[in-house]
Amino acid sequence: MLIVRTIQELQEALHSHQLANKKIGLVPTMGNLHQGHLQLVKTAQQQADIIVVTLFVNPTQFGANEDLDSYPRTFKNDCEKLTSLNTDILFAPTIDEIYPRGGAGTSHVHVPTITNVLCGSSRPGHFDGVTTIVCKLFNLTRANVAIFGEKDYQQLAVIRRMVEDLNIPITIVGEPIVRETDGLAMSSRNGYLSEEQRTLAPKLYQILLDIQQIILNGSTDFEAVESNAKDQLRTLGFKPDYLHIYEHTELRPATPHDKELVIVVAAFVGSTRLIDNLHVQRD
Numbered sequence: 546m547l548i549v550r551t552i553q554e555l556q557e558a559l560h561s562h563q564l565a566n567k568k569i570g571l572v573p574t575m576g577n578l579h580q581g582h583l584q585l586v587k588t589a590q591q592q593a594d595i596i597v598v599t600l601f602v603n604p605t606q607f608g609a610n611e612d613l614d615s616y617p618r619t620f621k622n623d624c625e626k627l628t629s630l631n632t633d634i635l636f637a638p639t640i641d642e643i644y645p646r647g648g649a650g651t652s653h654v655h656v657p658t659i660t661n662v663l664c665g666s667s668r669p670g671h672f673d674g675v676t677t678i679v680c681k682l683f684n685l686t687r688a689n690v691a692i693f694g695e696k697d698y699q700q701l702a703v704i705r706r707m708v709e710d711l712n713i714p715i716t717i718v719g720e721p722i723v724r725e726t727d728g729l730a731m732s733s734r735n736g737y738l739s740e741e742q743r744t745l746a747p748k749l750y751q752i753l754l755d756i757q758q759i760i761l762n763g764s765t766d767f768e769a770v771e772s773n774a775k776d777q778l779r780t781l782g783f784k785p786d787y788l789h790i791y792e793h794t795e796l797r798p799a800t801p802h803d804k805e806l807v808i809v810v811a812a813f814v815g816s817t818r819l820i821d822n823l824h825v826q827r828d
């Protein structure tokens with residue numbers, strides 16, 4: 546695996562592949578790679594000839610009181626995992642390489658409306674940071690296809706919307722959530738959980754499954770279902786940030802006419818914020 550640190554090195558590494566019309570696949574990450582990330586790489590390998598993984602803990606998507614400084618950085622381990630998968634190129638730039646004018650001094654991409662809800666309302670500015678870095682990575686690699694995990698459901702919807710609105714010539718592929726055997730969605734933040742919190746965490750998924758079943762059984766009083774589920778989360782020991790039943794692409798409250806729904810949840814276990822989601826197809 547070729548490790549490149551600068552934009553120039555990246556573009557030199559890609560040049561001959563682009564001239565040979567090779568399909569470039571991009572997997573953007575912030576490192577601390579787990580099985581979920583590795584699945585993104587495997588899917589990219591099925592879709593493209595040359596795989597570029599990026600590893601960049603993007604400061605502009607973290608709020609002032611968030612975990613930017615403590616975000617796990619495990620470069621050596623990450624490289625070993627990516628090498629074992631035969632990744633072609635790892636792009637791991639410095640902050641100055643990406644934001645030579647600083648985060649605030651850099652033009653940014655803003656996707657309206659669907660960024661105002663859920664993580665967008667509890668993490669102001671977060672999605673501007675995400676879309677800006679992702680757009681830069683699309684431009685830097687000129688990738689044909691990029692793979693993102695469905696665990697960050699709103700992030701994936703926002704990126705799809707940006708690509709559509711700005712006519713960016715790239716195919717976006719969503720990768721289903723990879724779960725631990727007890728159902729907990731894999732996440733770099735799971736490493737923050739104490740033993741006791743780790744036992745509680747999978748109940749988040751159980752609640753999503755229960756809601757899915759309630760909807761499939763015919764309930765359309767979505768507000769009541771949401772409110773009951775939040776009460777249950779509190780009783781179990783979670784601190785819910787949000788729990789909603791939404792129409793799956795517009796990310797607005799579901800109505801009884803909507804067929805494809807998504808249940809989205811963010812909840813704190815101690816100081817760790819976990820997110821998860823589950824799709825519901827009504828007939």
Ligand code: PAF
Pocket residue numbers: 573574575601603606675678679697700
């Ligand atoms: O999902 C992530 O890890 C990040 O938000 C991403 C897409 C790599 C952008 O920094």
